[in-house]
Amino acid sequence: MKPAPFGYHRPATIAEAVALLDALQDDVKVLAGGQSLVPLMNFRLSVPAELVDINGIAELTGHDVTGDVLRLGALTRHHELERSATVRGAAPLLALAAPYIGHPQIRSMGTLGGSLSHADPAAELPGIMLALDARMVAASARGERIVPAAEFFVSHFTTALEPDELLTAVEVPVAAERTGHAFLEVAARYGDFALVGAGAAVTVDEDGAITEARIGCTSVAPTPVRAAAAEELLRGATPDADVLAEVERVVAGALEPTPELKASAAYKRRTAGVLVARAVRQAWREAGGDMRGEEAA
């Protein structure tokens, strides 16, 4: 299948880009990595009249840590998340999830901004951004605004971005001391879109008890889901077998997933619980939870 014709624009700056989005109004799409958009265009399921290619905008590239914030440009490629020592140090959950994002060729081109803006319910990054309480920086001809992750993902393939807005950067709080991370996913094949996924960041105190758990679930709803009830349960607790069984139950109970061709709603619900429990335990151990205080069963 070949795509339908379109007009092509390649702005050099954010200002130029948002001016274009403003001028071209409804029938325009932003081209970043293209790994989600171009297949849709090849299928002619997406037929934008105009394409704004943002890959030439230097302002959108790069990532660094300032204070306790890791700021990632929207054009940060998935393979950078995989390899960057900065990312690994500041937001290990991103580095852990990156190898699950598609396959090497996808990671060469695919971008953070593109993935988050596309908001595929089965994508890995939205769930992580939700768990980490990231802040999305959006620019338009009208100026810049910040959208917290909790408000950013509205429905499947729908974000809070206005049609003339461009996601320019993501700000992620740097991981606290004594925090462990884990990301687990079930997919039809390794690297495919998640059938169910869970990412966890667990912070412990000197005795190994959990002071804070941040858990994001993927592919269990039209948007990523924060396992708030489980997080609450874990505060102050040590994840022994009973606690984890409760976590599993509470996560499964809170979800009403949409079934897919190969995964029933019941399967997603149950498996989300299993993956969360496992991710929590793994993250807790990585945080040093089981070296101090009680040994979990």
Next chain:
Amino acid sequence: MSELSIQHSTRNAADERQRGGSVTHTVKLTVNGVEREVAVEPRMLLADTLRQQCGLTGTHIGCEQGVCGACTVLVDGLPARSCLLFTVAVAGREIETVESLENPDGSLNSLQQSFQDHHGLQCGFCTAGILMSLTALFREEPSPDETTVRDQVQGHLCRCTGYQQLVEAAMAESGRNAQVTR
């Protein structure tokens, strides 16, 4: 992935709208070390430009859905699916295709020879893409282990070989590199 299940509705011809698609862009890109200038519509996929305008038919198109990997080329050294790249979007970048791998005298390079020795290909349609992904891997890591090799080619589908002999070929190359660097 509900959005990608084809919805079988008849397209409304009256919905046709004015498009800028007939505009031709002149694009300069470097292919296998040679600077090329091509005139393309924006929607022309890199895979088609390479095959048709550059006469480099070694890169094949297997799906245009971004899954099979047959169309994989290197863009600034990174493996990428050329069926998901518009030619206009890779202006100024360095593209490498399978035709760049052979030795100057036309003989097989070490990795290619390994593939022949181990029967790492059958119909050959997916092979070019796999060779490019492995070339990128070997540049970064001359002696990867088997898990790393299999990871590197997870974005490639081969319906003929079952991958085992192809992995053996890559591991033989890996082993050869280990001896050289010792």
Next chain:
Amino acid sequence: MIGERRVRREDLRLLRGRGRYVDDIDLPGLAHMAVVRSTQPHALIRGIDTSAAATAPGVLGVYTAADLPEINRPWPVHLAHASLRKTVMRALPDEKVRYVGEPVAVVVAETRYQAEDACELVEVDYEPLPGAGHLRVAMELPVPIHDGIEDNVAAHVTQTTGDVDAALAKAPHVLRETFRINRGGGHSMEGRAVAARYDRAVGEFQVFDATQTPHQIRALIAHCYDLPEEKIRVVAPPDVGGGFGPKAGKYPEEIIVPWLAKLLDRPVKFIEDRYEHFVSCTQEHLQEHEVEVAYDDDGRLLGLKDVFHQDTGAYAPSLIVPLIAGTTVPGPYKIPNLHIEFYSIFTNKVPSSAVRGAGRPQGVYVMERVMDRIADDLGLDPADVRARNLIQEHEFPYPVGLTFRDGSPLTYDSGNYPGLLQKGLDKIDYAHQRELQAKRRAEGALRGIGVSVAVEGVGLGPFEGATVRMESSGRITAIMGAPPQGQGFETTYAQIVSDAFGVDADLVDVVTGDTGAIAYGVGTFASRVMATAGPAMTTAAREVKEKLFQSVAAVLEVAPEDLEIRGSDENTEIGVRGTQVGMPLAQAARMSNVGSPGVTMRAGTVPGLTATSYFNPSSAGYSSSVQIIVVEVDQGTGEVEIVEWVVGHDCGKVINPLLVEGQVLGGIAHGLSNALYEESLYSDDGVPLTTSFLDYPIPSAREFPTIGLYDQETPSPLNPLGVKGAGEAGTLGVPAVIVSAVEDALRPLGVRIATCPLSPGRIGDLIAEAPGR
């Protein structure tokens, strides 16, 4: 040499990106065809408006059935069968569409992009009819898919031997169960492709087609155009990117493209894209087998009855798949009483035809499920139950009592099934694996072991041919009608000729798949070529050698037995043994093939160093395979991890072990995909749900463990080479062995599995619903 692990000559061009697939062939002035395909599973065509499309940019023509009456005559049935009810297939439908994806109109334009743009402008006025996306829906459908076939039953075939009802009545044990198995498409990485030009000077069509059966395509084109076959040349190019069965089908595009090349006076090309492969390239659909099996207290089979329904899609070009599935069921076991019965049911899906395995994986799956049930019921070891029932080494040729799909009695020619099974059990150390399983179970893991044994009919008729020629250069050309799609014919047939002739394989050039180069041919499918073209090639090569030796003997005034071929490469010569007397092969060739104009040949010289031979096997041969696998299932997620896997195959005499291993491994991969990954799915009314690789996973290298291969050679008595077939062997036993192993893993939970494929989602739900939880 035969038996050599010889590396392939074709790799030299393929690895350098210099392959010549249909889409690579340069035809100056080429125009591109795209196809308007039905968006309805079942609908009347009230009208087609092509006016907007015809004036779109770059368009050279738009054609429907109404525009192509000269070539739109009904096709002959691909493979007739007394029970196959009559329906009409033609290039383009004029009254109704019967599946989503069916071609309805075609557009030719300067570029494929423009052709697709114009396709969107073609307006088809459909009047939808109730559609069937499942064979049970089809059987109740209010409107028949084909006129006059009210129940949508394409065929009903029964075969029996012995008295199964008596056996069932008397048996100490009877098992009754329904087993379901679904598959999907071929998904060769290159889709279908056809390009053609018309030579006005000589009134000939030249067609480049990525087909497995060039001679058959030529015959169909000749029929549709009402022209003699000599006016049509079909060439399967040297490089075809995989076939696996679907490219042995006949498709409308193959009939339309050459005709349009003539109408437009320009070469025309159609390249199938992946979406089109999903919806318009033949596949295998669901089979439901209702089985009744009689057995005794020792687990010995007394009788088996299998009544199954097979979904044949919108058309039934043949009954190959159900005939093979049904006759594969008995497999390697002694079963004195058999009743195999099937109903082939029309549905509104792309037509069904053979995909690697061609119904055999389904037959093996059914039989191996039965063996596992028997083992479970009697508390016997599954490998043991199988061993007790195997046909023994001394019992060949073994008549099963049924008729195979090739029309000959199902008689296994040779084999050693107990030997092959035992070798596998030893290789994997079966007893130790059971110990490990017990240990892991005690640790709470779900570990299972599966076994499958399969027999495969190969080397089918009617025949295949070869022409061998010594060229004036001294090189040898070996021509065969059957084309390759990756099997390495340029190498293996060079090995065969090299052996028969006594020259280096490097001196032999193999030419394939060209109807202009060899008069008759059947094609590459059903693991048939080595057992048919192999003997033909051998005979032709020997005849040419004989002519050469006679010729040179006459000229050198010696006896042919005194001559030998010696040297290598350009210095290969034929000479008198023990002397320096000889002549280069090129000289000998020119002597016989060219001579001197107007000059009488020396007495005894044989003119024309060429021979053609056709080989027709007296029946199919039978390869066999064994699979033993150890898996662990994640109780929380339903994911399957493969711990150990051994596969043994016996394809008779092996010409090139390196390549045969490749065939077996490739087949295994396809089988694993059918067992745990891919599945072609439709809505109940016939809308395809899996139309991209994103919904239809095929495993990558990441999903495979290293497989331990072993082999055995029981030569076939049916041909002088002793070869059987290996192209599909690896596939046959995989769905069976995976289901067997996963069920064994879940046995402590009381799970029983009767469907295939499996997936984490399905397995997870089986675990959640398990009685033993």
